[in-house]
Amino acid sequence: MKSLPRFWRAGIQACALVVVAPVALAAPAQQALLSEWQTGSTRAFSATRGQKLFNDRTGSDWSCATCHTADPRQAGQHATTSKPIKPLAPAANAARFTDPAKVEKWFRRNCNDVLGRECTPTEKGDVLTWLMSLK
């Protein structure tokens, strides 16, 4: 194959970078969150505990799964407003857990709604560990 002119090659490389970079950067962002929560936790994170918490309804009428569905690779729907919610599992939505401020904002709100209190670093780590285990 005849090699492409330098101009086009540079263009294609730039486009590829734009497409690949968010995916490549997502995993470190999630790892950074886990590391941060781990410093505030005395236990190793557990996907099993994360899944259990995600489906737990002892704190209120709602569990996380009420809106995010029991399979967070699927799209969900807000229980009150019916607004569509994009999948929560990074495997289905690479943008998830890449913005720490957004992650903390939604954990704060949703844990208050579901559990009536904020989640501990261990709980947040458990849930993200479970979500990251879903392929």
Next chain:
Amino acid sequence: MNSPHHMPRYEVAARVLAVLLLTFTAAAPAAELQDECGACHIVYPAKLLPAQSWQQVMGSLAKHFGTDASLDPAAAKRIEALLVQGAGQPRRMRLAPGQPAPLRITEMQWFLREHDEIPPSRWRSPKVRSASRCEACHVNAERGQFDDDDKK
């Protein structure tokens, strides 16, 4: 091309940059309002509630109609300023002087009057479920249009 009427290139560039920056800084709070309010429900046009109601709504986000919608205080202030700026005029909202404004759009006099022909069964139907879901009937609600002709 170097006639005295032509601006130097750096000045053209500086002016373009200034315009872009101004556009961006003016658009940023509007985009923030769209993102934050629109994350959970349609973005209700500011004019549907008086300023007093918006101030109370934005001052009680941790208890927002049954859910925690708490926000970074600085962001909440920026959004509140936009809502207050675009809020409905109390007189047009039919609020008597000194009368407390409801927090819910659906409790405003104008809302009740506009919807007095809707039977309770329609509100309760699975497709509607809540009067807060404007978009269940008003197809262009997301764009802030609520004409009777648009109804589903």
